[in-house]
Amino acid sequence: MIYRARFALELVAAVLVTGLVLVTCTDVIGRYLFNSPLSGAFEVTQVLLGALVFVALPLTTAAGGHVEVDLLVPLLPERVSRTLGRLGGAVAGVVLLYFAFRLVILTEDQFAAGTRTAGLGLPLWGLGVLGIASCLVSAVIAVVRRPT
Incomplete structure (x- = not known):
């Protein structure tokens, strides 16, 4: 089960990195070749990068990285x-x-206020939920991991 969970997190991380690369390349090509940048690229990049950090946290903790x-x-x-x-x-x-714990408070506030990104209106509370799960899983890993 642990192997499958790690594989799933690695797969999600790879998809997020691929998404970051595609958004960035599309934005750069559109901006410099067609004088038409990708609308919302900055916001999508921010959200993808935040998600990548949270997905990679348990992997990094498990690897002692x-x-x-x-x-x-x-x-x-x-x-x-x-x-x-x-x-x-x-x-x-x-x-x-x-x-x-702090992310729970922040996520509740964002959910109650309906906080969204400025341009595309992406809800931010979902990223908070991912962060909460990531920190909880990483905490368990940090405690049970055998030091090398």
């Missing part, structure tokens, strides 16, 4: 190093839960 500063860890015994790794995972989990 977040930035870590470990100047002293190589000098410590293996047991202490692993304990610090688990403590770091727990702290990351708490921070991600806090992010999810």
Whole structure:
């Protein structure tokens, strides 16, 4: 099941990157060759990039790809190093839960106010829901992941 979930997230991330490339290329070609840029390209790019960040967060957490500063860890015994790794995972989990909590508040506000993008009128609360799910899944991964 974990393999399928990871594959699904990777597939969605690939589709989002492809969408970003297509929107950008279409906008650039339209702007410079036909003097007619793609209408709403900036907004679509913003939404796609936000979605990509949220989709990639659990993948990055699972791979241990977040930035870590470990100047002293190589000098410590293996047991202490692993304990610090688990403590770091727990702290990351708490921070991600806090992010999810704040996103719940923001998403509720955006949904209630009907907040949309300025040009195309895309609803922003959907991106918040994706962010909440992403932070929750990433928090669980951060806590259960075994440090290397």
